[in-house]
Amino acid sequence: MKKSYIIIVLVVVLGIIFFISKNNKLQAPEGVDESITNQMPAGEENKDVEEMKVVGEVKEFTIEGKNFAFVPSSITVNKGDKVKITFKNTEGFHDFVVDEFGAATKQGQAPFNEVIEFTADKAGSFEYYCSVGSHRAMGMFGTLIVK
Ligand SMILES: [Cu+2]
Numbered sequence: 001m002k003k004s005y006i007i008i009v010l011v012v013v014l015g016i017i018f019f020i021s022k023n024n025k026l027q028a029p030e031g032v033d034e035s036i037t038n039q040m041p042a043g044e045e046n047k048d049v050e051e052m053k054v055v056g057e058v059k060e061f062t063i064e065g066k067n068f069a070f071v072p073s074s075i076t077v078n079k080g081d082k083v084k085i086t087f088k089n090t091e092g093f094h095d096f097v098v099d100e101f102g103a104a105t106k107q108g109q110a111p112f113n114e115v116i117e118f119t120a121d122k123a124g125s126f127e128y129y130c131s132v133g134s135h136r137a138m139g140m141f142g143t144l145i146v147k
Contacts, residue, residue, distance in 0.1 A: 056078075056080035057081050058081070058084055059075075059077045059081045060086070061075050061083070061084070061085050061086070062088055063085055063086070063087055063088065063128075063142070064088045064090055065087060065089045065092075065110075065130060065140070066089075066090050066094075066110075067092040068092075068130075068138040068140040069139055069140060070128065070141065072142065073142040073143065074142055074143045074145065075143075075144055075145070076144075076145040076146075077120050077144070077145070077146055077147070078120070078146070079121070079122065080121065082117060082119050083101075083118055083120050083144075084115065084117045085115065085116050086114075086115050087105045087113065087115075087116065088113050089108060089111060089112050089114075090110050091110050092109075093107065093108065093110070094107065094108070094135065094140065095107040095131055095132060096116070096128060097130070098118070098128045098144060099127075100122070100126045101118040101120065101126070103117075104116070104131075120144075120146045122146065123147060124145075124146055125144070125145050125146075126143070126146065128142050128143075128144055129142075
């Protein structure tokens with residue numbers, strides 16, 4: 001009887017040691033990967049999100065489309081920002097396109113709203129425009145400035 005108790009205790013102790021050493025390995029700095037990130041307490045993850053905001057914020061805009069203009073005709077963000085645009089078509093048949101960031105809404109008849117998101121990962125001056133017919137030539141464009 002005593003022998004079997006000792007074996008059980010040994011197995012439990014070994015199990016605990018194994019569990020602890022496994023956890024220690026995951027927390028080692030050289031093993032930084034997703035499995036560690038996932039195990040981070042919620043508080044630490046929030047800290048990371050706040051730090052990331054310094055690099056790239058979410059910038060939200062509502063841009064109205066009508067015959068034949070966008071309002072506003074210029075928006076400015078910082079490089080690295082996540083840009084969230086609500087395209088609000090209030091008149092006519094239009095879309096909203098920014099080629100350089102692969103961003104585009106559907107083409108559609110007013111009224112409709114569509115939200116598009118992209119990351120402004122390159123600096124410069126880019127044109128957003130309506131790709132329907134000759135609307136762009138008729139003045140349906142604006143400027144996205146990425147600083
Ligand atoms: Cu248009």
